[in-house]
Amino acid sequence: MSTGRARVLLVAFTRHHDDVRVRRLVRALARTSDVTTAGYGPAxxxxxxxxTLGPADSPHPPATAVATGWLARGVSPLLRSAAARTTAATLAGDRWDVVVAVGVDTLPVARHLADGAAVWADVRAWPDAGAHGxxxxxxxxxxxxxxxxxLPRCAAVTAASGALADLVRREVPGLEPDVVVVQDTWPRAELAPTPVGDPIRLVRAGAARANAGLETTVEAVRTLGAGWSLDLLLVPGSDDAVLRRLHERTAELAQVRILPAPEPxxxxxxxxxxxxxxxxxxxxxxxxxAALPSFLLAAVQARCAVAVGPAAQAERLVRSYGLGAVAVDVFAATCAASVRRLGRDGIAAAKERADAAAGELSRGADDTRLTGVLDRLRLG
Structure with missing residues (x-):
């Protein structure tokens, strides 16, 4: 492959503007490559x-709707989704040096369009994520x-967390080259820990979706009572009912606010x-x-303490760096008790440890690994 600027196609069936991982990958790739993207919303x-596969507020339809017959015939239903058909039709005949498939659902169309080019699979989530209905x-x-x-036919495989990389290795043994971990880290922020507030200020940011623990978080703060507050910084999800229920649940709870999420x-x-x-x-x-949410890594850069439930990768982060509290389950009373045990002094100490870890948990090392993958593919 040429050592000049590579022609790279990146496919992600998400709203790119709100997708921290896509934004980060595109910026990194664009340093040495001419990048074409396919996804929802603007570039x-x-x-x-x-x-553009649809406006930013388009619902992302299930990739496998009415797919029983296709699977029975051995045809990937992921090539029959509207997003895949639009991508394949629009980019048919174009030539690429590298095709990046962000998410397992994009791999079939990425391999279809590669036509001999190197395919880079970015495994950002395990296939059971978001599978409902x-x-x-x-x-x-x-x-x-x-x-x-x-996956074994791809020239490179990256994963969004160490636990996710371990899952891929276990499910698809013998991958060559090995899975490279590229976390959703942030640039090191030149910030200092703030004094613990009165009330103590809890925060959660992300999409307003079901099964995300948002109602549990509200109930935990209700249990904590006076002296604690919560801000939910939310991006509307595909189900408006989730946000509506949250507003109803918090209507009489003065210590909880629901606010729009900031720009990514x-x-x-x-x-x-x-x-x-x-x-x-x-x-x-x-x-x-297996997930290590970018929100938690952003919280480290913000010098916040971190409180999580018993999810392996998030728990590993908190315990490895002494960042805060791990609840043994996700019942509201247990979550509330875990942060209450920290107390003001424990929260202040955890914020100082976040400050100490901010450099190690910033983007530098992950960007180096990401650039290394692209350089190997460009020169290979």
Missing amino acids: VSGALRHV PFAPLERDALLRVLHED DDLPAALHGYDVATWWVPPTTTQAC
Whole structure:
């Protein structure tokens, strides 16, 4: 492959503007490559060309709707989704040096369009993530089939956390080259820990979606009572009912506010000034246990303490760096007790430890690994 600027296609069936991982990958790739992207909403900074699969507020339909017959015939339903068809039709005949598939659901169309180019699979979530409703088992089975059949044919594989990389290695043994961990870290923020507030300020940021522990978080703060507050910084999800229920549940709870999420790049600065970032997500799926949310890594840059439930990767982060509290389950009373035990002194100490860890948990090392993957593919 040429040592000049590479022609890179990045496909992610998400709203790119709100997708921290996509924004980060595009910016990194654009330093040495001409990047074309395909996804929902407008282009993000660094994309030379963008294929819009729908407006930013488009619901992302299940990849496998009415797919039973396709699976039975051995045809990947992921090539039959509207997003895949639009991507394939718009970019047919274009030539690439590297095709980056962000998410397992994009791998079939990425390999279809690569036509001999190197395919880089970025495994950002395990196939059980977000699988709900009547087509959930079929969607999960289709994604697992892609994982087993397509991943070994990729020239590079990255994963969003160490636990996720371990899962990939266990499910798809013998991958060559090995899975490279590229976490959703942030640039080191030149911030200092703030004094613990009165009330103690809890925060949670992310999408307003079901099964994300948001109602548990509200109930935990209700249990904590006076002296504690909570801000939910939320992006509307695909189900409006989730946000509506949260507003109803918090209507008489003065210590809880529901606010719009900040712009993605502004998250660490927006979290600065809070005391504890909470992530009490039920560990009911493989993905929930393996995920290391960018929100928690942003909280470290904001010098917040961190409180999580018993999800393996998030728990590992908190325990490894002494960042705060780990609840043994995600019942509201247990979550409340875990942060109450920290107390003001424990929260202040955890914020200082976040400050000490901010350099190690910043973007530098992950960017080096990401650049190394691209350089190997460009020169290979």
